[in-house]
Amino acid sequence: MIYILSFPAAFLLVIVFLLPLFRYSWLSIHASSVITGLEVIPNNGANWFRLFNDERFWTDYMQTLRFAVSSVSVELILAILIALLLNHRVRSKDLVRALTLLPWALPTTVMALGWRWIFNTPYGPIEQIFKFLKLEPINILSDPNLAWISTVIGDVWKTTPFIALIILAGLQTIPDDLYEAFRLEGGKPKQAFFRITLPLLKPYITIAVLFRLAQAFGVFDLIQVMTGGGPAGSTESVALYSYLNAMRYLDFGYSSTIMIASFILLMFACVVCWFIIYNSKRLFQKSKL
Amino acid sequence: MTLVLTKLGRYIGNSWIINDLSFEVKKGECLALLGPSGCGKSSTLRLIAGLDKPTKGSIFINKKNITDVSPVERRISMVFQSYALFPHLSVAGNLSIGLKIRGASDSEITRRVTSTLALMQIQDLAHRKPSELSGGQRQRVALARALLRDPLVYLLDEPMSNLDAQLREELRPELRRLIFHGEQPIVYVTHDQQEAMAMATKIAVLNNGKLEQIGTSKELYKTPNSLFVANFIGRPQINILSPRDGAYLGIRPEDIYFSETGISGKLIYTEWQGDKQLLIFDTARGKLRMLCNGDINVPDSCHLSWSKGKEHHFDKNTGCRINPQ
């Protein structure tokens, strides 16, 4: 009967996580906007037809995917390097770890604002450095082809510590004698990394990548504050688009459709990603060693 | 005071982990539950303590059926193998928490905790945390907590298995001094037959959740009821010779002696144990273990014999003892 103890928490979880999914599914087959006077009226799947033909949605989807995949892969590589470094015996390791963790702990909006100033033209430091080196200023935030890179930089800066921490935890579970045994077998340090470290880190990498992929896919704070989705919509994410539909255009039916669709597409992306990591051993062995 | 189990059984998953277990522990008696790991001895203890519910059968303390009584109301003290000391409480806190919960007055708590600490000679440790104690000290605290309970029955679950051999021997007399003189029946779980023989007045050998035999250590050694008990009790292990006339023949290594009229054997192994030595011979009836005086120089081949009266016979199919007519 102790299961009664979990009812309040379970109730809250159902209200906040499951109820919205049903509500969105239901709203997505109804019209509910300023045009209908916010009444909820069935519209025979018109939202879904609109979604399939909505170029802005699919552009946003690809942009979101571009953002998520590039930031997570950069983060993963950086994080592995940082974790390997921190795994060495270093003096004042705790302090170093705390300081590298700092970007993760700061509110996204705070540093999104900070990055906007760093990339500012003509007064930001990046611009100043370019000027100092007598290079052509690049004006990254207002170039539709480059602006997304600035958002990736912001995201990499903020969330690399999180992945690094998880990978570091993974590294610390690998006993030293494995490496010693490998060395006695005549293995080189580089081989040890690919033959021992990476395979044993796989569960940690999987969880970190899946988690980060899901979060990056829902990117909202960073983009809303840093670029507002601009310039020319070149950094707009699906979450931001759905937000604009609900809060600016007051079209709740279509906003819900976008959310359900992005949820399905995200699950699809996660399954693909999990599949890649799961089969990475075979892919890996084909390509190396 | 008595503890009685009648036809106790516990069914888990798809098997009986304890089946048809009945025994009685009388006033002041200490019963050792002995058996290999997984035989159900700890499960039996948990049933007596009330931590688990039996599927069938009943438990009586002082003739009162307590099968459906909650653990607290059974008034039982249990010493856990891990000691189960609360790591966030001091030694005194560990001793007093039960009293506090049961609503004893502050003065009574102080009086009883102090006297128990004194009895165990651990007054100095009262304010230490369990993590600051040595293994032996933790054991004493666990015992003190059990004593303080003033129970109707003591249950001890491998209380010394976490200690090193020397400490164990030191603690045995201490343990007996403290709790083995009272009125309460004691059930003592162990897998170590030496310890069982040292501590218990009676030993119950369990195998696969069933009681194989119950009796004094002498009875178990002299007249084992089954092949299992014969194999389990006595070190070095009894020799079991291949069946003849539908019965296994068992003969203890210490009952074998050299004799020109016996069967011939070739010495294949010696293990010197100080005053004794263990010899293993290859004979026509299989390998024979023999325990003899440590000073003898044993030739490579000799003749071995034993007296008819020392033989044990066990049924070939059931493994049960067959008493000679």
Added chain:
Amino acid sequence: MNNTRNYLCLILIWSLAPIFWQAYTSFCTPEALIYPLKNISNRWTLENYTLLLSSNPSFLRYLLNSTIVGISTTFLTLLLAIPAAYSISKIKPIIAGWVRLFLLSAALFPYVLLFLSLLEIARALNIGNNLFALSIPYSALNMPLALLLLSSSFKDLPIDLEEAARLEGLNLWQRLRWILIPLIAPATASTSILIFIFSWNEYPIALTWISKTELLTLPVAISRIAGSSVYSVPYGAYAAATVLGSIPLLLIVIIFQKQIVSGLTKGAVKG
């Protein structure tokens, strides 16, 4: 070894330079920002901060609001999560696997997708513009992680301890109160810190639930500042805002880094 140290310095520069730049900017006069390399007499100023603190409402108000939300969320989450985690730790292994899978997917879920439905709930119950009400969705969003962390640390406790307590006569509530909850204190501490940081930083839900200026939480207040005049220069006041908004977290990270690290890694490893 020397190489390691150089690389570590590089990492630290990468992590800290943007923050230092904000701090530097916040003490600069507009002239200093426009002509960073020229030699100007009035380079340093505290005006950015005085401006921020004397505005109406004062910037400190937002810090206070975020603190209120953070503390009440932490409290509410623990209140619900501790008993639930205890009962989860007692579930049979097969069902527990499914519960964990559910919790893990909920923890992975990009919660920003939930904001519309949550906004509807807030409107229906008329609990928008209420800092304490904000802790209801927050604690739900933190619940999966809290349950995973706490239930695994309940499970890690030796079963003997609870049984010894049962034999001593402690009922369920007393066992939780006197034995089990004190013993999982380390896990509770790291969970609390993570919850607090999340609630302090949360943006989309606060953005949609809170519209009254004096109730804004810090992240929303910052974004309003950012939105007010996108291309205006100089940046000093904004930088001062980011610095003020970062200081509490800087302290938390330095003081509680052990708890944060153990919470994050256990959350990932156990899940």
